[in-house]
Every structure is written in C-alpha cells, then in structure tokens.
Amino acid sequence: MKICISKSTYDSFKSDFNKNCQGDEFILLDSDGEIASGDGRPDIAFISYELMFKSLRSKEFFNKYLELIKGSSFVQGSWAGIETEEAQTLIKNTGSFCHGGGIHAIPIATYVFAQILRSIKSIDEHIDLQKNKDWTQMTSVGELTEMTIGITGFGGIGQEVARLAKAFRMKVLATKRTPVSSDNLDRLFRPTELNEMIVDCDFVVNCLPASDETFKVFSNQQFKLMKESAMFINVGRGESVDEESLALALKNKEIKCAALDTTDPEPLDKESPLWTLENCFITPHDSAWGPRAPQRAVDLFIENYKRFKSGEKLINQV
Numbered sequence: 001m002k003i004c005i006s007k008s009t010y011d012s013f014k015s016d017f018n019k020n021c022q023g024d025e026f027i028l029l030d031s032d033g034e035i036a037s038g039d040g041r042p043d044i045a046f047i048s049y050e051l052m053f054k055s056l057r058s059k060e061f062f063n064k065y066l067e068l069i070k071g072s073s074f075v076q077g078s079w080a081g082i083e084t085e086e087a088q089t090l091i092k093n094t095g096s097f098c099h100g101g102g103i104h105a106i107p108i109a110t111y112v113f114a115q116i117l118r119s120i121k122s123i124d125e126h127i128d129l130q131k132n133k134d135w136t137q138m139t140s141v142g143e144l145t146e147m148t149i150g151i152t153g154f155g156g157i158g159q160e161v162a163r164l165a166k167a168f169r170m171k172v173l174a175t176k177r178t179p180v181s182s183d184n185l186d187r188l189f190r191p192t193e194l195n196e197m198i199v200d201c202d203f204v205v206n207c208l209p210a211s212d213e214t215f216k217v218f219s220n221q222q223f224k225l226m227k228e229s230a231m232f233i234n235v236g237r238g239e240s241v242d243e244e245s246l247a248l249a250l251k252n253k254e255i256k257c258a259a260l261d262t263t264d265p266e267p268l269d270k271e272s273p274l275w276t277l278e279n280c281f282i283t284p285h286d287s288a289w290g291p292r293a294p295q296r297a298v299d300l301f302i303e304n305y306k307r308f309k310s311g312e313k314l315i316n317q318v
Contacts, residue, residue: 002027003305004042004069006051013298020302033064044308045069045076045094046301049294052078055086062086066093074308076301080104080157080288082318083210083237091318098304098316102156103296104288108235108261109160111287112205113168115259118281119231120144144168150197152217153207153236154180154188161205173197191217195225203231210237218242223249230255235287238264247273250280261287 003021007028010017017026027038033054047055055062066089069075073095079087082099091097118124122140129136149165151158154174162172162184175189175197189197194217198204204226208214218232219242226232232255234241243264249255257279263272266285274280304314 001025001043001309002038002040004029004045004072006030006048007036008050009046009048009294009298012294016298016302021305029065029068033061033068035068042069042072044074044305045072046298047075047077047090048297048301049078056084062089066090069094071095074098074304074314076100076304078103078297081209081237096308096314097318098300098314099318100297100300101316103293103300105156105160107290107293108157108287109164110290111261111283112161112233112235113164115233115281116144116149116203116231118259119257144170146171147202148173148200149203149205150174150201151205151207152191152194153209154182154185155207157235158205158207159184161207173201195222198222198230199225199227201230202227203233206232206234206236206240208236208240210239214240216240216242218246220245220248223254226255228254228256232258234258234260234262236262238262238266243272243274247277247280250274250277253279257281259283261285 002025004027007030010026010028025038027040027042028036030036051065055065070093075090075094075097077087077090077097078100080099080101082088082091087099120141122138125138146169148171151161151172151174154176158174159182162174162182165172166184172184172186173189174185175191175194177191180188206218208217217240223245232246241264246258250258259281260274261283262285268274268282274282300315307314
C-alpha cells in the first residue's frame with residue numbers, strides 16, 4: 001500500500017513509521033503540498049497537524065491536497081470533530097475517514113482547570129495586588145472540594161475533565177446522548193435535561209460539537225438558571241453558545257465569569273463586547289495544543305492503520 005504523509009511528520013517520527021509500516025511505500029509531501037518523494041496515488045493518507053492547519057487556512061492548498069488523496073481507502077484526520085467544510089469534503093471523497101477525537105483531551109482538560117484555578121484562587125486579583133506592591137491578603141474560596149462541575153458532552157475531553165475534577169474531590173455531573181459508565185461521574189443527564197443539571201453547578205464546561213441539535217443550546221435561559229457564582233467555560237464549539245446572551249449575563253453579573261477558547265465566529269469579531277468584559281477570559285482556540293499532541297496523532301494513525309490492514313473496526317470512524 002501507498003501511504004501519503006507530510007515529509008516533516010515522516011522525518012520527525014521516522015522510527016515509528018518504519019517500525020509499524022514495513023513493506024508499504026510512502027508518498028511524502030513538502031510544505032507546499034507537492035510530492036517530495038514517491039509517486040502514484042495513495043491508498044492511505046494521514047492528515048497530520050501541519051497539513052490540517054494549512055488545509056484550513058488555504059483553499060488552494062486544500063484543493064490541491066484533496067486532488068491527490070481523493071479516493072483513498074482510509075484517511076486519518078487530526079480534527080477533533082467533523083463539522084468543518086474540509087472534513088465534510090474528505091468524508092465524501094474517501095473510503096473511510098476517521099477524526100482525531102481524544103488526542104486533544106489532556107491539554108484541553110488542563111486548560112479547563114487552569115481557568116478554574118485562576119478563578120477559584122483569585123489569580124488576577126493577586127496580580128493586581130503585586131503590580132501595586134500591595135500586601136493585602138485575600139480570602140478567596142481557595143479549594144474545589146465538594147464543589148460541582150457540570151460537563152456538556154461526555155466524550156474524550158469531557159471524561160478527561162471529569163478525571164481531573166475527581167482528583168480535586170469535586171462532584172461531577174455530565175450530559176450525553178447515550179449511556180456511559182465512569183468511576184469519575186456522579187450523575188449522567190440526557191441532553192434534554194441540561195437545564196436541570198446546570199442549576200446545581202459551580203462550573204459549567206461546554207464540550208459540545210457544532211450541530212443542529214447543539215446550536216445555541218447555551219442561551220439567555222441557561223445563563224439565568226446558573227448560579228450567580230458560577231463560571232462558564234467553553235472548549236466545545238462557539239456555535240453552541242448565544243454569545244449576545246452570554247455577554248449580557250456577564251455584564252449583569254448573572255454568572256460570575258466565563259473562559260472562552262472557542263467563539264463564533266473565529267477570530268472573535270473585534271466589535272464583540274466579550275473582548276472588554278473584565279469577567280470574560282478569551283484565548284484564541286489554542287487549548288488543544290501541546291508538545292505531545294503530534295505524537296498522539298501519530299499513535300492514533302498507526303493504531304488505525306493496523307486495524308485497517310487487519311479488517312478491524314477503526315477508532316473514530318465516521
């Protein structure tokens with residue numbers, strides 16, 4: 001079989017590929033998407049991080065790349081979801097497409113708790129004290145023991161958030177369409193029971209993908225139901241949040257604060273009031289990144305490559 005990957009990814013993980021893909025040929029692409037080594041049409045393609053980002057940023061690059069891998073029997077992506085136009089196009093033009101769900105869970109969950117601890121330990125207020133050389137001691141809550149976290153979307157990311165939450169001795173609630181068993185979960189709600197779940201939450205973490213069912217599920221009603229002391233964190237998709245309602249809830253102190261790594265649109269409109277609200281913390285959709293992310297993507301590809309060759313069920317197959 002012929003496997004198409006970027007030359008930079010191959011060079012970085014050459015031992016992994018050579019050890020696990022013996023007997024197969026590689027078609028290696030340079031930074032412009034041109035074939036640097038090998039020839040013909042690939043049977044398998046691995047869309048590693050750099051190919052994914054270039055495809056998202058350049059229509060010309062994506063079209064050229066698509067023309068090369070169109071019709072491949074198996075394509076492994078690095079996207080966490082499949083809602084982008086590029087992912088949908090690949091699904092329609094390849095035999096089996098698998099997304100990269102799960103490989104981003106650890107760094108995203110770390111981001112969630114970085115923001116939670118930022119709030120619970122009054123980090124921003126302490127920074128202001130230091131700037132003013134002010135030794136005034138604060139009496140913030142300081143710990144998460146027995147506080148309640150609600151997670152919408154209990155997939156790979158949500159489950160990693162729950163694992164960390166239990167390490168902090170928190171009560172964990174979550175929503176999911178299908179039943180799931182987890183030692184890190186105190187109660188599972190159906191998506192239609194979102195309103196019931198969030199009224200008890202000190203922290204609400206949105207991990208939902210973009211779909212017709214999730215469009216603006218967090219709106220005026222949901223923010224009014226949350227505790228005034230609650231923190232809302234979005235690491236799902238921006239389309240699942242009515243940001244006008246969120247801005248109003250933050251401005252009126254209906255909830256304490258919010259941390260947004262995803263928005264709608266992206267980049268966030270410069271006229272959005274969310275930029276200037278002191279109780280809204282915005283990051284540019286980079287919580288998924290970490291130095292181990294490329295290795296996890298390669299590991300997932302190799303596992304699915306082995307499954308594909310042996311006829312087993314693929315991980316994250318669409």
